[in-house]
Amino acid sequence: MTETRTSFAALAEDVGAIFERAGLVASQARALGRVIAAGERDACKSHGIYRIEGCLKTIAAGKVAAGAEPEVTGEDGAVVRVSAHGGFSVAAFEMGVPRLEARARAHGVAALVINDCVHFSALWPEIEALTERDLAALAMCPSYASVAPAGGAAPLLGTNPMAFGWPRAEAPPYVFDFATSVAARGEIELHRKAGKALPDGWAIDADGAPTTDPEAALAGAMLPFGAHKGSAISTMIELLAGVMIGDLTSPEALEAVGTTALAPRHGELILAFDPARLAGGRGDPLARAEVLFEAIQGQGARLPSQRRFRARAAAERDGIALGEEDVAMLARFRRDGLAALEG
Amino acid sequence: MTETRTSFAALAEDVGAIFERAGLVASQARALGRVIAAGERDACKSHGIYRIEGCLKTIAAGKVAAGAEPEVTGEDGAVVRVSAHGGFSVAAFEMGVPRLEARARAHGVAALVINDCVHFSALWPEIEALTERDLAALAMCPSYASVAPAGGAAPLLGTNPMAFGWPRAEAPPYVFDFATSVAARGEIELHRKAGKALPDGWAIDADGAPTTDPEAALAGAMLPFGAHKGSAISTMIELLAGVMIGDLTSPEALEAVGTTALAPRHGELILAFDPARLAGGRGDPLARAEVLFEAIQGQGARLPSQRRFRARAAAERDGIALGEEDVAMLARFRRDGLAALEG
Numbered sequence: 001m002t003e004t005r006t007s008f009a010a011l012a013e014d015v016g017a018i019f020e021r022a023g024l025v026a027s028q029a030r031a032l033g034r035v036i037a038a039g040e041r042d043a044c045k046s047h048g049i050y051r052i053e054g055c056l057k058t059i060a061a062g063k064v065a066a067g068a069e070p071e072v073t074g075e076d077g078a079v080v081r082v083s084a085h086g087g088f089s090v091a092a093f094e095m096g097v098p099r100l101e102a103r104a105r106a107h108g109v110a111a112l113v114i115n116d117c118v119h120f121s122a123l124w125p126e127i128e129a130l131t132e133r134d135l136a137a138l139a140m141c142p143s144y145a146s147v148a149p150a151g152g153a154a155p156l157l158g159t160n161p162m163a164f165g166w167p168r169a170e171a172p173p174y175v176f177d178f179a180t181s182v183a184a185r186g187e188i189e190l191h192r193k194a195g196k197a198l199p200d201g202w203a204i205d206a207d208g209a210p211t212t213d214p215e216a217a218l219a220g221a222m223l224p225f226g227a228h229k230g231s232a233i234s235t236m237i238e239l240l241a242g243v244m245i246g247d248l249t250s251p252e253a254l255e256a257v258g259t260t261a262l263a264p265r266h267g268e269l270i271l272a273f274d275p276a277r278l279a280g281g282r283g284d285p286l287a288r289a290e291v292l293f294e295a296i297q298g299q300g301a302r303l304p305s306q307r308r309f310r311a312r313a314a315a316e317r318d319g320i321a322l323g324e325e326d327v328a329m330l331a332r333f334r335r336d337g338l339a340a341l342e343g
Numbered sequence: 344m345t346e347t348r349t350s351f352a353a354l355a356e357d358v359g360a361i362f363e364r365a366g367l368v369a370s371q372a373r374a375l376g377r378v379i380a381a382g383e384r385d386a387c388k389s390h391g392i393y394r395i396e397g398c399l400k401t402i403a404a405g406k407v408a409a410g411a412e413p414e415v416t417g418e419d420g421a422v423v424r425v426s427a428h429g430g431f432s433v434a435a436f437e438m439g440v441p442r443l444e445a446r447a448r449a450h451g452v453a454a455l456v457i458n459d460c461v462h463f464s465a466l467w468p469e470i471e472a473l474t475e476r477d478l479a480a481l482a483m484c485p486s487y488a489s490v491a492p493a494g495g496a497a498p499l500l501g502t503n504p505m506a507f508g509w510p511r512a513e514a515p516p517y518v519f520d521f522a523t524s525v526a527a528r529g530e531i532e533l534h535r536k537a538g539k540a541l542p543d544g545w546a547i548d549a550d551g552a553p554t555t556d557p558e559a560a561l562a563g564a565m566l567p568f569g570a571h572k573g574s575a576i577s578t579m580i581e582l583l584a585g586v587m588i589g590d591l592t593s594p595e596a597l598e599a600v601g602t603t604a605l606a607p608r609h610g611e612l613i614l615a616f617d618p619a620r621l622a623g624g625r626g627d628p629l630a631r632a633e634v635l636f637e638a639i640q641g642q643g644a645r646l647p648s649q650r651r652f653r654a655r656a657a658a659e660r661d662g663i664a665l666g667e668e669d670v671a672m673l674a675r676f677r678r679d680g681l682a683a684l685e686g
Contacts, residue, residue: 074623077450078421081623107420109454109614113621136587138579152644164579174582176575208642226569232519232647233576235639236481236507239517243632244479244618246625251638271452271614275587278456280417280424282589289586295594296578299551301495304575 004327005319011049012037014330018052021337022059023066024088031090035121041320043311046186047122049326052333053341055088055120058262060338064088064118070095073115078107084117089268092117093126096270101133104272112270113245119143120263123163124177124305130272131165131173134286139163141268142242144260145251147181148221150231153208155221158250158264159184160237167275169286172312174293176304180234181222185260188214188222241269347670348662354392355380357673361395364680365402366409367431374433378464384663386654389529390465392669395676396684398431398463401606403681407431407461413438416458421450427460432611435460436469439613444476447615455613456588462486463606466506467520467648473615474508474516477629482506484611485585487603488594490524491564493574496551498564501593501607502527503580510618512629515655517636519647523577524565528603531557531565584612 006014016033020026032055039047058064065086072095074081080099084092096112103110123139130137143158163177182202191198192214203217204210211217224230242249247267248256256265275285293303315321322330332340349357359376363369375398382390401407408429415438417424423442427435439455446453466482473480486501506520525545534541535557546560547553554560567573585592590610591599599608618628636646658664665673675683 077620078453079451079621107450108422109452110421111452111616111621113623115625136583148642149639149644152639152642154642156638156642164575166579166582174578176572176579178572178575180572225572228647229519229521229523229568230572231644232507232521235517235635236509236519238635239509239632240479240616243626243628243635244616244621246622246628249631249635251635273454273583273587277420278422278454278587279589280456282458283586285586285589288592289582292578292581292586292592292594295499296492296495299491299495299497299499301492301574304571 002324004322006322007319008037008041008315011040011320014334015049015052018330018333019055021334022056023338024059025067025069027069027091028066028087031094032088032120035090035125037320038125039122041312041315042308044122044308046184049330051120052329054263056333056338056341058118058120060341061262063257063262063265072096072099074113075099075103078103078110079113080110081113081115083115086116086265087118088263089114089117089119090121093121093129093268093270097129100130100270100272101135104135104274105277108277109271109273112272114268114270115245115247116265117267118263118265119268122177123161124165124175124308126270127163127165127175127177128173130270131167131175134167134275136167136273136275137165137270139268139270140237140241142238142248142250142253142266144257144264145254146185146222146260147224147234148204148208149235150224150228153204153221156251157224157231157234157238158253159222160234160250162233162237166289167286168290168293172305172309174289174303178225180224180230180237182225183222185222188217192218241267245269345667347665349665350662351380351384351658354383354663357677358392358395361673361676362398364677365399366681367402368410368412370412370434371409371430374437375431375463378433378468380663381468382465384655384658385651387465387651389527392673394463395672397606399676399681399684400604401461401463403684404605406600406605406608415439415442417456418442418446421446421453422456423453424456424458426458429459429608430461431606432457432460432462433464436464436472436611436613440472443473443613443615444478447478447617448620451620452614452616455615457611457613458588458590459608460610461606461608462611465520466504467508467518467651469613470506470508470518470520471516473613474510474518477510477618479510479616479618480508480613482611482613483580483584485581485591485593485596485609487600487607488597489528489565489603490567490577491547491551492578493567493571496547496564499594500567500574500577500581501596502565503577503593505576505580509632510629511633511636515648515652517632517646521568523567523573523580525568526565528565531560535561584610588612
């Protein structure tokens with residue numbers, strides 16, 4: 001099989017062009033292009049070019065405001081508020097970043113609220129946009145009702161991702177980004193396709209009983225990670241990044257879109273901290289953090305995201321590898337736009 | 344056995360008097376009295392009067408600045424900074440609360456940094472002091488190196504508690520407060536005393552191998568909850584509430600005090616959010632949160648802290664029950680001060 005090598009910039013432009021061709025306004029299309037190219041570059045396949053089709057379907061279904069430009073709707077105290085006006089979240093995030101940075105520098109801690117967005121993106125690209133600016137950051141958002149609270153019997157919470165980042169001068173940042181469910185829905189799908197039983201503790205069936213059958217799990221609910229502790233964190237995310245910011249919770253998001261097959265609509269909360277200010281002259285926080293990272297790695301434990309950073313380094317050196325099918329898919333979507341979805 | 348009933352106010356005063364008798368300045372002694380009485384009232388025995396002895400030992404060992412008054416050392420932007428100047432954390436927290444509230448109202452989100460404190464307190468009394476003011480709150484702090492990072496082999500992280508609260512108008516607040524280790528050290532001690540094996544996944548031995556032997560676990564390390572996810576959250580707590588606020592991490596705290604038998608010395612980070620401001624007029628966040636709580640309880644799942652709130656309601660109705668031994672212990676400490684530790 002022939003393999004094509006491309007650069008991050010070229011892939012980002014290519015994917016952006018696909019979305020423009022499909023009717024998305026340039027600001028949204030290009031931001032989406034960058035974040036999908038970043039996923040592909042980092043071998044984070046679940047957020048790479050594989051996701052293009054789902055985004056196009058969301059556009060075709062009229063579930064995203066394709067012509068919407070993001071807008072700063074509030075900037076007050078330590079809070080910046082950007083509305084995506086029904087468009088994809090990424091352009092709204094990009095618009096908010098410099099303002100969030102300015103507020104975090106001015107106040108020590110600040111919050112970026114994104115409202116009315118169709119959410120497509122892992123959270124780590126957002127976290128990294130802030131660690132690049134020497135800020136620590138914590139991001140969270142609801143998703144779709146698909147996870148039962150600990151002790152519960154039916155889908156209510158989302159897979160509610162939570163991500164955190166800490167800047168490092170001489171290494172890629174400390175970044176974690178994970179779902180608060182034990183497993184992602186995609187992993188259950190993979191078990192179903194492979195005809196494999198699920199590990200214990202992943203899911204319950206439609207009657208609320210524990211199950212290892214992927215079909216029964218998909219008809220039932222996933223479970224939160226870490227039992228009641230993960231369930232509590234997921235509930236906190238519904239409260240802070242749903243209710244508190246005046247946007248949809250996971251059950252509301254599912255009701256609004258009516259299916260989990262399209263990108264969900266809700267908001268997002270991103271907190272940014274200026275470590276230099278928070279430390280108040282009590283030591284150099286970036287240098288002190290390195291002592292902790294060395295101690296973790298020194299006992300054989302790994303820092304999160306290292307696989308992703310290794311893939312990135314390889315892609316930056318050798319280019320991003322695309323198979324023949326990938327290249328054909330990109331060409332088809334670029335040529336035919338939404339019409340390619342029918343084929 | 345005779346049982347004595349007392350009120351929260353009387354018990355708080357009694358415990359405060361014990362600490363004053365032991366040489367603690369009034370501001371620290373009374374704050375400690377209130378928080379210990381709250382633990383006893385809520386049947387949260389691990390933070391009730393059982394803890395008095397440990398606090399007295401910390402005083403006797405000279406590991407707390409008994410005469411220190413807390414001081415506001417910074418108030419700038421969205422950050423309030425209070426130093427306990429080596430005293431117990433609770434008085435410093437109480438001094439910071441009205442300032443944190445004012446900053447959260449002014450800026451939407453604000454942070455309270457407590458530095459140089461000897462940490463004695465569960466985090467939920469602090470969270471509840473903020474939910475009482477209609478703020479949402481997130482608190483975290485390091486502790487002592489006693490938990491191995493996921494994939495690691497030796498103690499490094501603390502049991503690093505994380506607590507969150509959301510205000511409710513017609514019910515006790517939504518509050519969770521948990522260690523980021525699978526189990527608390529005290530639970531491992533209880534298994535040791537009972538001669539019972541630990542559940543799988545709680546701990547590793549001194550060679551880094553999984554163990555269910557409590558003795559081996561106490562000589563080795565505890566494990567974080569939720570595998571790599573809990574480990575990442577615990578690491579985040581070291582970074583945000585240790586390094587970033589210019590205070591000790593868990594390994595540094597252990598090195599500074601030299602034993603896990605005394606209360607640890609480090610800092611704490613408390614974030615407060617004003618939901619009314621964050622919602623920006625997009626719905627009533629407190630009312631919307633009730634819909635979520637009803638849905639959780641409606642499927643048979645429980646909200647956290649309910650056992651504690653039931654115990655509180657009973658104590659408020661019937662008084663706080665103290666056994667003969669408890670009463671004798673309180674009398675002895677009140678009469679003899681630190682000298683009672685010898686007996």
